Amino acid sequence: MPIHSLGYREWSGQLTTARSQWTVIASIGIRRAWQSMWLRRIVFFAWVPGVMMAVLIYLFEQAASEGQASAFMTGGIVQLFLGRTEREAIRDTFAVNASAIPDLVKYRHAFWCSLLQVLYQRSQAIMLIPVVGITAPPLISQDVRSRAFLLYFSRPISRTQYIFGKAATVACYVLAISLLPGILLYCTGVLLSPDISIVLATWDIPIRILGVTVTMVIPTTCLGLMLSSLTTETRFASFAWFAVWIFGFFAYLVTSSFVNSGARTPLEMLSLFHVIADVQGWLLDVRPNTEIDIVAPLTVLSMVTLVSLTILYKRVSASMSA
Amino acid sequence: MGRQVQKMTQVSLIELSHLTKDYGSFRAINNLTLKIDGGITGLLGPNGAGKSTLIKVLLGLVRCTSGTGRVLGHDILAECDEIRTRVGYMPEDDCYMHGLSGVECVQVAAQLSRFPATEALRRSHEILDFCGTGQERYRNVETYSTGMRQKLRFAMAIVHDPELLILDEPTSGLDPEERESMLNRIQVLSRQMNKAIIICTHILPDVQVVCDRVVILVAGQVILCEDLEILRRSPDPSFTVTVQGNAQLLTEFLRKRGAKTESISDYSVRVYGLEEEVSPMVWQAAADTSTPVRSLVPSRTSLEEIFLKAVQETSHANS
Numbered sequence: 001m002p003i004h005s006l007g008y009r010e011w012s013g014q015l016t017t018a019r020s021q022w023t024v025i026a027s028i029g030i031r032r033a034w035q036s037m038w039l040r041r042i043v044f045f046a047w048v049p050g051v052m053m054a055v056l057i058y059l060f061e062q063a064a065s066e067g068q069a070s071a072f073m074t075g076g077i078v079q080l081f082l083g084r085t086e087r088e089a090i091r092d093t094f095a096v097n098a099s100a101i102p103d104l105v106k107y108r109h110a111f112w113c114s115l116l117q118v119l120y121q122r123s124q125a126i127m128l129i130p131v132v133g134i135t136a137p138p139l140i141s142q143d144v145r146s147r148a149f150l151l152y153f154s155r156p157i158s159r160t161q162y163i164f165g166k167a168a169t170v171a172c173y174v175l176a177i178s179l180l181p182g183i184l185l186y187c188t189g190v191l192l193s194p195d196i197s198i199v200l201a202t203w204d205i206p207i208r209i210l211g212v213t214v215t216m217v218i219p220t221t222c223l224g225l226m227l228s229s230l231t232t233e234t235r236f237a238s239f240a241w242f243a244v245w246i247f248g249f250f251a252y253l254v255t256s257s258f259v260n261s262g263a264r265t266p267l268e269m270l271s272l273f274h275v276i277a278d279v280q281g282w283l284l285d286v287r288p289n290t291e292i293d294i295v296a297p298l299t300v301l302s303m304v305t306l307v308s309l310t311i312l313y314k315r316v317s318a319s320m321s322a
Numbered sequence: 323m324g325r326q327v328q329k330m331t332q333v334s335l336i337e338l339s340h341l342t343k344d345y346g347s348f349r350a351i352n353n354l355t356l357k358i359d360g361g362i363t364g365l366l367g368p369n370g371a372g373k374s375t376l377i378k379v380l381l382g383l384v385r386c387t388s389g390t391g392r393v394l395g396h397d398i399l400a401e402c403d404e405i406r407t408r409v410g411y412m413p414e415d416d417c418y419m420h421g422l423s424g425v426e427c428v429q430v431a432a433q434l435s436r437f438p439a440t441e442a443l444r445r446s447h448e449i450l451d452f453c454g455t456g457q458e459r460y461r462n463v464e465t466y467s468t469g470m471r472q473k474l475r476f477a478m479a480i481v482h483d484p485e486l487l488i489l490d491e492p493t494s495g496l497d498p499e500e501r502e503s504m505l506n507r508i509q510v511l512s513r514q515m516n517k518a519i520i521i522c523t524h525i526l527p528d529v530q531v532v533c534d535r536v537v538i539l540v541a542g543q544v545i546l547c548e549d550l551e552i553l554r555r556s557p558d559p560s561f562t563v564t565v566q567g568n569a570q571l572l573t574e575f576l577r578k579r580g581a582k583t584e585s586i587s588d589y590s591v592r593v594y595g596l597e598e599e600v601s602p603m604v605w606q607a608a609a610d611t612s613t614p615v616r617s618l619v620p621s622r623t624s625l626e627e628i629f630l631k632a633v634q635e636t637s638h639a640n641s
Contacts, residue, residue, distance in 0.1 A: 007452055007510075008510060008511060011445060011483040016436045016437070016438055024430060024433040025434075035421075138420075142420040142421070143420065145420070146418050146419065147413075147415045148417055149417075150411075151427075152434065153381075154381055154383070154411035154413070155435050156402075156403040156435065157406075157434055158403075320383050
């Protein structure tokens with residue numbers, strides 16, 4: 001026995017609050033997930049597009065200070081970064097051309113939103129897939145496999161706290177690649193703008209960023225955890241996760257090549273990537289096609305979340321009583 | 323300790339009334355009424371008797387179909403969190419928290435029982451010392467042997483200083499030395515720290531060594547709930563005489579004197595009767611036959627005999 005061994009002693013300290021146990025589960029998950037080298041690489045790499053967008057904001061403000069904002073917008077460098085959707089959105093809204101003198105405040109707002117749309121749809125939504133694909137699959141499947149449920153639920157912890165703790169693990173990394181770059185990009189824009197009053201003209205953008213990240217975090221986290229709860233093998237959950245995205249993407253490509261109507265078809269709705277992009281565009285007010293009914297994508301995301309949560313609760317409950 | 327003694331004297335440890343639990347058409351617990359007080363209680367029963375279900379009902383992991391119950395004075399349906407805060411549970415399954423070291427597992431268990439993080443770590447080391455876990459506490463639990471995981475689960479069950487400890491097969495998978503250490507720890511917790519303990523096991527010698535009381539469960543019903551000391555008293559008073567050498571001469575001598583005897587082995591014999599009759603007769607026989615007597619002790623029924631008898635009686639009654 002070690003020399004410091006004092007045998008069993010009673011404990012009479014102060015307990016923490018009853019609602020803080022989910023943070024314990026979340027912190028374990030975050031620490032364990034961070035051990036993945038691939039996750040670390042992806043999280044760091046996910047910040048590169050944000051840095052590039054910050055450079056664009058800097059160049060835009062430089063051009064604006066010299067009265068060259070319109071020219072900058074139609075210049076090659078911006079055209080390279082902004083997609084057709086964003087270019088059309090700006091052109092339609094402000095009927096901008098190189099010789100026009102734009103309302104710089106409104107113009108800046110539209111430009112920032114367009115940059116954010118590019119950031120979220122072209123890079124962060126793609127990064128989201130491997131980030132959730134690495135963090136979510138082991139979270140519950142390994143607990144099912146190692147029968148850790150009895151260890152958790154023999155403590156004063158509820159199913160909701162358990163699931164919330166697991167979800168917080170995934171959400172932490174998704175927020176790290178979505179909310180943080182977006183907010184920092186906005187802050188960069190404010191700092192580079194001529195005066196601080198720009199905040200009054202763009203106060204809604206942080207709220208839009210929050211909405212966009214919520215759209216990314218909640219359905220994907222619930223779906224990832226649900227898939228994780230269905231199996232004891234982490235690789236099966238990972239496979240199912242990537243299959244959902246790949247299958248959806250192909251369904252979208254095939255359908256959209258045959259059907260060229262403005263509204264989304266049900267098969268196109270199978271692509272979570274495009275459904276999330278539709279909602280993001282609506283939230284950032286940069287929509288490629290105004291005919292698209294936003295109710296349908298919102299309904300799809302809500303259904304994915306609700307169905308995933310229901311299955312997740314049932315699976316966790318079943319493991320408790322098994 | 324004062325807190326526990328006070329609470330133990332005020333309320334029963336476990337009080338269950340007409341408890342029933344159905345899994346579909348299968349009735350796991352059948353109208354069970356039971357009252358258990360402090361000390362060490364052995365919960366015995368054949369496979370499928372409803373022991374694990376009963377434990378899960380006590381912890382609020384599954385809801386009973388009907389009936390009521392209280393654990394440490396808390397309602398098993400409405401106050402599960404309070405029960406789990408005051409109860410430590412060591413599962414039978416080989417379960418562990420994936421990807422963590424031994425000390426991290428115990429720390430997490432303490433934190434889930436609402437210990438502050440730093441205090442949880444300090445307490446974890448203290449408990450692992452008590453459980454005899456050395457430097458292996460820093461290794462990942464996936465590399466642990468069955469016995470090491472068993473000790474780890476025990477540490478996780480007691481880290482939050484519970485008043486009631488429910489141990490499901492605490493000595494299975496342990497080598498003889500570790501088994502003895504585990505039983506010693508259980509006795510220390512009960513005798514010195516005044517913890518109430520329920521041991522659910524198939525290893526009857528363990529129950530015989532540590533338990534004060536036995537509850538036998540068959541087909542979801544309690545068929546026996548009694549102090550072990552009372553149970554082990556033979557219905558017909560008798561004494562076991564062990565001699566040095568052969569007991570045949572002594573046995574024949576006693577029979578000639580009208581004593582009822584039963585040969586147990588070459589060197590021991592059971593003599594039926596009250597102490598005041600048997601004792602002088604045995605000493606006289608030993609003197610007359612020049613047989614050295616090594617011991618003369620009251621006969622006791624083994625727990626195995628009690629268990630088998632109880633289970634068989636219930637089986638016959640049901641059939």
